[in-house]
Amino acid sequence: MSALFEPYTLRSVTIPNRVWMAPMCQYSAEAFGPNAGIANDWHFAHYAARATGGTGLVLVEATAVTPEGRISPYDLGLWNDDQAAALSRIAAFLKAHGTVPGIQLGHAGRKASTDRPWKDRGAPVGPDEHGWQPVGPSPVALREDHPVPTELTTDQIDALVGKFADAARRALTAGFEVVEVHGAHGYLIGEFLSPHSNKRTDRYGGSFENRTRFALEVVDAIRAVWPEDKPLFFRVSATDWLDEGGWTADETVRFARLLKEHGVDLLDVSTGGNATGVTIPTGPGYQVPFAARVKNETDLPVAAVGLITEARQAEKILDNGEADAILLGRELLRTPSWALDAARALDADIRVPSPYAWAI
Numbered sequence: 001m002s003a004l005f006e007p008y009t010l011r012s013v014t015i016p017n018r019v020w021m022a023p024m025c026q027y028s029a030e031a032f033g034p035n036a037g038i039a040n041d042w043h044f045a046h047y048a049a050r051a052t053g054g055t056g057l058v059l060v061e062a063t064a065v066t067p068e069g070r071i072s073p074y075d076l077g078l079w080n081d082d083q084a085a086a087l088s089r090i091a092a093f094l095k096a097h098g099t100v101p102g103i104q105l106g107h108a109g110r111k112a113s114t115d116r117p118w119k120d121r122g123a124p125v126g127p128d129e130h131g132w133q134p135v136g137p138s139p140v141a142l143r144e145d146h147p148v149p150t151e152l153t154t155d156q157i158d159a160l161v162g163k164f165a166d167a168a169r170r171a172l173t174a175g176f177e178v179v180e181v182h183g184a185h186g187y188l189i190g191e192f193l194s195p196h197s198n199k200r201t202d203r204y205g206g207s208f209e210n211r212t213r214f215a216l217e218v219v220d221a222i223r224a225v226w227p228e229d230k231p232l233f234f235r236v237s238a239t240d241w242l243d244e245g246g247w248t249a250d251e252t253v254r255f256a257r258l259l260k261e262h263g264v265d266l267l268d269v270s271t272g273g274n275a276t277g278v279t280i281p282t283g284p285g286y287q288v289p290f291a292a293r294v295k296n297e298t299d300l301p302v303a304a305v306g307l308i309t310e311a312r313q314a315e316k317i318l319d320n321g322e323a324d325a326i327l328l329g330r331e332l333l334r335t336p337s338w339a340l341d342a343a344r345a346l347d348a349d350i351r352v353p354s355p356y357a358w359a360i
Contacts (some may be wrong), residue, residue, distance in 0.1 A: 002348035003069065004311065008056075008325060010231035010265045010301070014175050015100045015187030015325075017056035018318060019339040021325040022268075022305050023180065023235075025061045026073040031130040035191075037064065037077025039086040045088050050332055051099035052079075052353045054339030057325075058094055059233075060087070060103040062182050065167040066160070070108035072114050073130040074123070076267040078105065084170035098351045102178030104235065104360070105167045105222075107160060109195070110136035110149035110155055137214075138193045138199040143276045149329035153169035157204060157214060167219040172226065179226055180233035180266075185273030189215050193255070194247035207278050211257055216262055223263040233303075234259050235268040238290035241278040242338055250285040250291055253297050260300040267302045267325060269292055285313065293321035303327045311342035324351065 005017045028042045029035075041059075050058050063236055064070040064077045077083050092100040107215055114122045124146050125131035135156070136149030152160070167263045169181050183189035191197040192214040198205050201224040219234065234253065240246030256267050260354035269291035272280055279284075287306030308314050316325040332338055340360070343350035352360050 002315060002346040003347035004315045004326065004344075004346060005066030005343055005350060009020070012229035013100060013231055015055070016098055017278065017339065018056040018325040019286045019314070019342060020303060020325050020327045021050050021053055021055050021059055021332050022329040023059045023182070023335065024124045024329055025071060025075055029074050029076050029347045031073035033186040034082075036067070036073075037070065037075065037079070038083050039076055039090060043076070044090055044093070048093050048097075049100045049336040050092045052098040052356070054290060054350050054352070055099055055109070055332065055341065056339070057100045057102055057178065059178070059180055059327075060090065060101070060176075062104050062106040062108075062187075063087075064164040065105055065107055068112060068132050068135065069163075071108040071112060071187070072116055073125065074116055078103070078167040082169065084174045087176075088172075088174040095175065095177075097353060100178060101176050102180060103171050103174075103176045103232070104180040104182050105164055105165075105171070106335075107188040108134070108143055109186075110134050110140070136188065137197060137204065140197055140199060142186065151200075154202065154204070160174075161214070161217045161221045161240035164218045165225050168222040169225050172230075178231050178233060179222060180235055180268060181215070181222065182235050183215050184235040184268075184270045186237070186275070187273075189218065190237055190247070190274055193251075195235075196240055196246040196275050197244060208251060208254065212258065215255075216258060219259065219264060220263045231265040232263060233266045233268055233332055234264045235270060237271050237273055238269050238287070238294070239271050240275045240282055241272050241280050242275050246275055249293060253289065254293055256298045260298065265301065266324070267291075267300050268305065269294060269302050269307055269340045284309070285317065288317055288322050294322075295323060300326075306342050311345040313345060314342065
């Protein structure tokens with residue numbers, strides 16, 4: 001039997017295969033007004049296509065827990081009930097077609113208030129373009145052309161922990177079966193983890209224990225409101241790709257053990273995004289070794305991501321014990337039916353929507 005098409009169970013949720021969709025922002029929501037952050041027909045069609053294409057788990061894109069937590073003004077949010085109601089339509093369709101619906105909750109921190117990536121390469125936007133002042137763990141800008149973020153106070157940090165929990169409650173109401181905390185790619189939680197962006201001298205900065213405190217508080221707050229029988233994921237950048245002064249693979253392994261203790265069920269292992277001007281040795285499966293290390297050195301299951309494009313490549317990663325599941329990003333943008341194609345290539349069984357079955 002193909003490992004890629006074996007079901008996978010976490011807590012009470014069984015995912016029908018190991019072909020999972022990584023969260024990828026669509027930058028397609030309204031930017032302001034009563035419909036700001038609300039999923040629309042584009043989002044429905046986008047996610048529905050991957051469900052009918054056989055994807056086992058769909059993680060809806062980074063969804064902001066506050067308006068100021070959006071990467072761009074055009075991102076999804078889950079800070080109000082209208083947003084939850086719109087997302088429920090997507091979750092229900094995914095379930096109806098055998099796909100487990102998941103959602104990633106996040107806050108962009110110092111990388112917030114930028115334009116869509118196809119316009120000025122996602123440059124910062126100001127109030128005249130529906131932007132706002134970003135916040136972060138420390139007043140350290142991402143780069144020279146980005147604004148210096150306002151340093152969060154401890155009271156503001158505490159309030160944000162509550163906003164993550166509130167968003168998780170709404171995700172449950174909307175029908176999602178998996179929640180993922182976005183702690184990767186240089187957004188707020190990842191900014192706290194890394195000494196490259198976290199220069200605080202209070203209980204949220206300095207030592208490893210202090211830099212991981214905010215992340216663990218968010219996990220604890222979500223786990224307290226998220227049902228015991230539903231899984232919680234965490235996405236991490238396993239390295240900043242810095243020679244010194246950044247978050248490291250060693251710290252990722254140490255952190256993974258803590259996440260397991262705090263009720264996280266799977267680590268979604270990516271890399272980078274918090275430091276500019278670094279050299280990243282990209283290539284097929286270039287991030288898989290980081291996932292493999294966590295899997296081999298901890299008890300926490302992992303999903304691998306990063307230039308995984310071929311069915312047999314994905315199958316080999318699972319067969320080698322380097323990951324428990326495969327997260328596809330841009331390959332699923334290019335090919336919504338990637339899972340169906342992979343099942344044919346591996347001679348594996350997969351559920352096919354009845355209207356499409358005659359073509360398989």
